[in-house]
Amino acid sequence: MRTNKIQHDQLGKSAFTVAGLVLLFLYTVSFLAPLFWALFTSFKTELDFMRNTFGFPSKFILDNYIYVFDNLAAPVPRVGNIYIVEMFYNSICYTVLCTLTHTFTPFICAYAVAKFDFKFGKFIYGIVIVTLILPIIGNLASSIQVSKAVGFYDNLFGVAIMKGYFIGTNFLIYYASFKSLPNDFKEAAEIDGASQFQILTRVVTPLVKTTIGAVALLSFISYWNDYTTAMIYLPSRPTIAYGLYYFTHSSTNEASYVTVAIAACMLVTIPIFIVFLIFKNKLVGNMAVGGIKG
Amino acid sequence: MIRKTTAMILCALMVFSLGGCQFRRDDVEEYDPTKTYLYIGNYDGGLGDEWLLALAEEYMAEHTDVIIRIENDKDRFADATLLEQMDNYGYDMYFVNAVTYSNYVARGKMLNITDAVTTDLDGENESIADKMNPTLREYYQTEDDQFYAVPFFDSIFGTVYDVDLFETEGFYYNENGNLMCDDPTSDVKSAGPDGKMETEYDNGLPATYSQWENLMHTMKYDFSIIPYIWTGEYTYYRYRFLTSIWADYEGKADFDLNMTFNGSYTFDGDETATPISVNNAYLLQQQQGKKYALDYAEYIVRNGLYVKTSFDGTNTHMMAQRSYLDSAVEGDRIAMIIEGGWWENEARSFFDEIVADSGEEYAFGTRRFAFMPTPKSDDGKSDPDTTLISSTGNSVAFIAANTAEPELAKDFLRFVHSDHGLRTFTRMTGAIRPYDYELEEGDLAEMTHYAKNMWEIYHSEDTEISYVTLYYNDCFVQEASFLGSNWWWKSTVNGREYLDAMWEFSQEPSLNAENYFLGLQTTFSQSVWNNRMSKYFD
Amino acid sequence: MKNAFSRCLEKIKSACYSVSVAIHSAKRKIFKKSRPRTMSSRRRGELAFFIALVAYPLAQFAVFYIGVNINSVLLAFQHFDTGTAQFYFNGAGELFDNFASFLSDLRGNAARITATLNSVILYVCTLCIALPLNLVFSFFLYKKVPAYGFFRVVLFLPQIISALVVSLMFRYFVENALTTVIGFNLLTTKKTGFATIVFYNIWAGFGTQILIYTSAMTKIDDSLVEFGELEGISLLREFWQITLPLIFPTITIFLVAGIAGLFTNQAGLYNFYGGGARDDLQTLGYVFFVRIIRSDNASYAQYPYASAAGLLFTLVATPITLAVKYLLEKFVPSTE
Incomplete structure (x- = not known):
């Protein structure tokens, strides 16, 4: 059905194709090589690693992982150390809440702007474009201050609200997909007596659910990996990403081995990698954004 | 699908939060209201906490109504963090490796412990203050004669060498002034840098710069042994190494001017001494000892006398120690490591790992290491005494101002500083406390060759210690961004700034000891100095 | 850390409150009406829904984007006193000190x-x-x-x-x-x-x-x-x-x-x-x-x-x- 599949006779004919494929191949190798190197390293003893940095482990051991599981911890003021299971729990809470706000806020706002013909909607669209273009730099200090002033500092829900802007590319992604929906379904539903709320939840949402899924998955991944927010705003809710940062950069843990640090990296990466593998097909072709003219 | 997933995640969350109270937290033992508790925060760097646990056990055995809890950390007990956060921590006393004393006193964070420090200890006819190293006593006694902290431990910093290697390969100089490996006619060691046979700790070690150069050359070209390794993670290991050479060249009195800005100095070529104060302290950048140290740096780096990983950030100080130790088993042998007095204890677990892999002869205490004093300059301009630097003069023990148990804390402090307490510390860590105390035969028998060697050098009459981390002059605290680490080794050559001489020599072919040395005077020229420091002028 | 921003915030909070009261009363009025399908009432229904949709995103935006950035501009004219742990506005003479020290860093550092x-x-x-x-x-x-x-x-x-x-x-x-x-x-x-x-x-x-x-x-x-x-x-x-x-x-x-x-x-x-x-x-x-x-x-x-x-x-x-x-x-x- 699709015509854009590359024709096999086109392959190898032009320098462009060859160069592109070679680059793609080189990139793959360059990315996977350190990854596999790290994987092997995590099963080595430190002595083995020092003497045989590049090769396969002379003996596969699980000790590094066991050590990480027992010792991966981050300190919380007035509480003491928080360990890996609790940090995973914090990560899940933080990631789910932020994903919700970060997916939901632009969703409702984009729907209002795209599907209702009010002058104010144009204004909101203008805000999105202006904020996208207007580079505001260096307001982290102020942001920390404001979060403390409104009581969102060190508050999981507060931080999730703080992170849930409607502006940004997510708005544009939703906006593009709402705009591509024809308007007749709405009118039809109205005639059937559906309320606006019902139209949004029963009619529109199912139509754009793939887009929602893609946005949510992307947010989920980026919040899972984000350690700076937990570091700056959530001193008493260290997430696993922050725990990893702390574990690998703190002088308290400097005695631990390279092999252990790499094992910690692996342990933190595995869950999100599984999530991605399960949902990766949801990411195809739903992420188009329009231009920024307007 | 999405709804299902969301539902599943939400369910998981609910389950989690319901069962969420049982996360593993650090064990909190039952609080016994009939007992008195003392909470101690311990910076567990190279020294660990075994010594403190042992003393606490002893103390609790004697005082059954007391329970002492020790908590170890490094990040939380680091200088600036501790100063800001200690009101939240709630420990009664601390043993930490570095504080800016005047800040803590000014902000009222430390309890006044003058009475505990100045009255005689039980069963001894000396007080803690009496036993204290005089330099440090003067530093920690405030202008109104009060004590708010006492010095914790002392450690000399510089080059550590592998005694076993030096013996087997004949890397010592003999009485004829030749390396034993080149001249088998005598195996009587030379007198070493201090020129005295009776001080055995430096006998046979290179006495002059040219002997040192010759030794390095022999190691590298005749034996394929790599002379040096150091950590790449902490640049200050490199600064301190150069500083130790510079201090030894100048001698304690002249070197300490760099921190006190108070005294006089005879510059190279001058007949008379120039009075030094904060008004003209920039002149100290001309001290020839700096040039002497830079000569070492240039020679080591330009001749590749170091392990290639020495500048790598991932080569942490622990990694450097491990590579150094493992080199005896596999790979290129490394002769020397740039480290401080604590390193052997810090690397202890890795000794065990090598033993498990390669045998008992690599055990902690079996292998022998020792400290190498700085060779003297060939032109005889070096100070004849041995001057060592200590980077831990600012490590202290103190009691928090807001402690609930001031008397108990003071009593424990006094216990730790009894001769018995001090000995226990040295026996278990190999490190030294800057107090006047003797070791017994039994203590020495338990200590490693390295620890005994350090003890011997430290207490030798020919040795003086300069404390490079003390802020004798307040402007170091106020002008931290101007002086700070810049004051020691920041050079400006052709408009570019350099801080880390050893690394820069490895990167910039145009740099050498000569222009780097002159560049120090460019960084701290008279005009720059006046511009920034005039508010402190007398 | 009580500062100019906190005071602004109080004002914004009260403003938000009055807006939400207005929205609620508007909603009530709209929903009370019977459902004759005139254009204007449909329009008004849409408007109410529109407002309900954008109210939260805009409020969030007002505080965490506009508020943060206004505060950031204000901060640029303040200094922190380590003694009292408070922010103070620079005096008239040194109003642009932060800018000046940054610019001199940019040149000389x-x-x-x-x-x-x-x-x-x-x-x-x-x-x-x-x-x-x-x-x-x-x-x-x-x-x-x-x-x-x-x-x-x-x-x-x-x-x-x-x-x-x-x-x-x-x-x-x-x-x-x-x-x-x-x-x-x-x-x-x-x-x-x-x-x-x-x-x-x-x-x-x-x-x-x-x-x-x-x-x-x-x-x-x-x-x-x-x-x-x-x-x-x-x-x-x-x-x-x-x-x-x-x-x-x-x-x-x-x-x-x-x-x-x-x-x-x-x-x-x-x-x-x-x-x-x-x-x-x-x-x-x-x-x-x-x-x-x-x-x-x-x-x-x-x-x-x-x-x-x-x-x-x-x-x-x-x-x-x-x-x-x-x-x-x-x-x-x-x-x-």
Whole structure:
């Protein structure tokens, strides 16, 4: 059905194709090589690693992982150390809440702007474009201050609200997909007596659910990996990403081995990698954004 | 699908939060209201906490109504963090490796412990203050004669060498002034840098710069042994190494001017001494000892006398120690490591790992290491005494101002500083406390060759210690961004700034000891100095 | 930390409250009405729903975007008193002190000059190397090269695996493993240090852009592509003459929004080195990030300086951004 599949006779004919494929191949190798190197390293003893940095482990051991599981911890003021299971729990809470706000806020706002013909909607669209273009730099200090002033500092829900802007590319992604929906379904539903709320939840949402899924998955991944927010705003809710940062950069843990640090990296990466593998097909072709003219 | 997933995640969350109270937290033992508790925060760097646990056990055995809890950390007990956060921590006393004393006193964070420090200890006819190293006593006694902290431990910093290697390969100089490996006619060691046979700790070690150069050359070209390794993670290991050479060249009195800005100095070529104060302290950048140290740096780096990983950030100080130790088993042998007095204890677990892999002869205490004093300059301009630097003069023990148990804390402090307490510390860590105390035969028998060697050098009459981390002059605290680490080794050559001489020599072919040395005077020229420091002028 | 902002906030809070009261009473009025389907009542129903939808996003925006930025501007004119742990406005004479000290740093401080240069280099390299690579890779994925499913996962890996993990593995790999092969350390050698950081940023920067570009490409009208194929044009020409112009609006977004990155990109240095990156590796984004992230007085004292610098950066970046946007729209023919 699709015509854009590359024709096999086109392959190898032009320098462009060859160069592109070679680059793609080189990139793959360059990315996977350190990854596999790290994987092997995590099963080595430190002595083995020092003497045989590049090769396969002379003996596969699980000790590094066991050590990480027992010792991966981050300190919380007035509480003491928080360990890996609790940090995973914090990560899940933080990631789910932020994903919700970060997916939901632009969703409702984009729907209002795209599907209702009010002058104010144009204004909101203008805000999105202006904020996208207007580079505001260096307001982290102020942001920390404001979060403390409104009581969102060190508050999981507060931080999730703080992170849930409607502006940004997510708005544009939703906006593009709402705009591509024809308007007749709405009118039809109205005639059937559906309320606006019902139209949004029963009619529109199912139509754009793939887009929602893609946005949510992307947010989920980026919040899972984000350690700076937990570091700056959530001193008493260290997430696993922050725990990893702390574990690998703190002088308290400097005695631990390279092999252990790499094992910690692996342990933190595995869950999100599984999530991605399960949902990766949801990411195809739903992420188009329009231009920024307007 | 999405709804299902969301539902599943939400369910998981609910389950989690319901069962969420049982996360593993650090064990909190039952609080016994009939007992008195003392909470101690311990910076567990190279020294660990075994010594403190042992003393606490002893103390609790004697005082059954007391329970002492020790908590170890490094990040939380680091200088600036501790100063800001200690009101939240709630420990009664601390043993930490570095504080800016005047800040803590000014902000009222430390309890006044003058009475505990100045009255005689039980069963001894000396007080803690009496036993204290005089330099440090003067530093920690405030202008109104009060004590708010006492010095914790002392450690000399510089080059550590592998005694076993030096013996087997004949890397010592003999009485004829030749390396034993080149001249088998005598195996009587030379007198070493201090020129005295009776001080055995430096006998046979290179006495002059040219002997040192010759030794390095022999190691590298005749034996394929790599002379040096150091950590790449902490640049200050490199600064301190150069500083130790510079201090030894100048001698304690002249070197300490760099921190006190108070005294006089005879510059190279001058007949008379120039009075030094904060008004003209920039002149100290001309001290020839700096040039002497830079000569070492240039020679080591330009001749590749170091392990290639020495500048790598991932080569942490622990990694450097491990590579150094493992080199005896596999790979290129490394002769020397740039480290401080604590390193052997810090690397202890890795000794065990090598033993498990390669045998008992690599055990902690079996292998022998020792400290190498700085060779003297060939032109005889070096100070004849041995001057060592200590980077831990600012490590202290103190009691928090807001402690609930001031008397108990003071009593424990006094216990730790009894001769018995001090000995226990040295026996278990190999490190030294800057107090006047003797070791017994039994203590020495338990200590490693390295620890005994350090003890011997430290207490030798020919040795003086300069404390490079003390802020004798307040402007170091106020002008931290101007002086700070810049004051020691920041050079400006052709408009570019350099801080880390050893690394820069490895990167910039145009740099050498000569222009780097002159560049120090460019960084701290008279005009720059006046511009920034005039508010402190007398 | 009671400051001007807190007072503003009180006002905003009360304003928000009165707005919400107004909305509620409006809603009540609207819902009370019976349902004769006149145009105007339908309109009003839509309006109520519209307001209900945008109220929360706008309130959030008002506090955490507008409020934060106004406060940031105010901060630039304040100083922190370590004694009382409070922020105070600078007096009339020293109103612009924070700006002045930043500008003098920018001129006189060698490390800051290096950081500025590094930021420019990083930006240019991202533009000239990373963007074309992103586009070419996206095109190949869109054309479904052999094993494209596999490549798609690989190209998205840098997004899935935490940047911290990727950078740690990169660093260990370069410093421990690669050094044994090439004989010197790419990161600690001054000549190659920053180049390695730039390489890392490009290498680990694939992911989201590819996703969005391929999405945009699949939206291209099939008939256009078929027409091209009938004409027998090469893949390169298809890429250059059909695909690229058609997805250009999407590219514009990244180009325009990316300019702020010139000042904010910390190049992953915090992942690599924490607060202790070498001077010759730092970028402007990193310099300002590490100054203020610690929650202590030393950090608070840096807030005004960082805010002043940010304000200046914004003033510089805005005209550039607008110019770029203008030029892109003027000289690149629109295909819409």
